[in-house]
Amino acid sequence: MSELIHLHYDVDGEDFVSCGHASEDVRRTLKSIGISGEVIRKVSIAMYEGEINMVIHADGGVADVSICEDGIVVTLSDTGKGIADIDQAMQEGFSTATDEIRELGFGAGMGLPNMKKYSDSMDIKSEVGKGTVVTLKFNL
């Protein structure tokens, strides 16, 4: 599929307050090009969860969004501590987030399951000590 728009964002791992800027911008862009509300909602929620995860677990990272005629691909890459057991991380309720993060309203162990639920396909590649790449695809 040929790419129509490519968006790139640096997600600052130190800044919980501004976390979500990338998802906000993607949401605006998708609205401006007439993507359906349901797709915008799915992309925004999944990407926002990804951004939050990068800030909570990986000191930030980068997000790339590729908008094509027949789909949207969101790639979230970090060089954080990685995920030791992806199957375990995919279980609803499993979380390694600190109490401090829970006090901010996140870390209930719903991030990755939610990203899978809202995307049409999800791929996770992770290596402990090196980082994680999550690729989300959404059909148009």
Place this chain on the structure above:
Amino acid sequence: MTVRQIAEILDAEILCCEELADSVNIHSACGSDMMSDVLAYVKDQGMLLTGLVNPQVVRTAEMMDMCCVAFVRGKRPDAAIIQLAQSKNIILLTTQERMYPACGKLYKAGLDAGKPI
């Protein structure tokens, strides 16, 4: 019901976007202090009641297409959070009510819990 009616039921102060309070209609709502749960379990609710105060509450509401957030237990967001909500046309309320009675009063007045997902 309109946000204005909701504000009256909760005896709430409208913190921003008051000009929308008579025109925005809310049909269902949810209450939670965990944004993770809001993102995972909520669908088609127009309003969030929460005791959590940080900018991610407003961002979560935006991602979920919500038009109103009510802060319970007298919680009051700072100017930056109010400005963020204003930029997204999300109406913010603050009420002294605790979560349970706030949700109960709105439910009794006809605001339901929306569709489960």
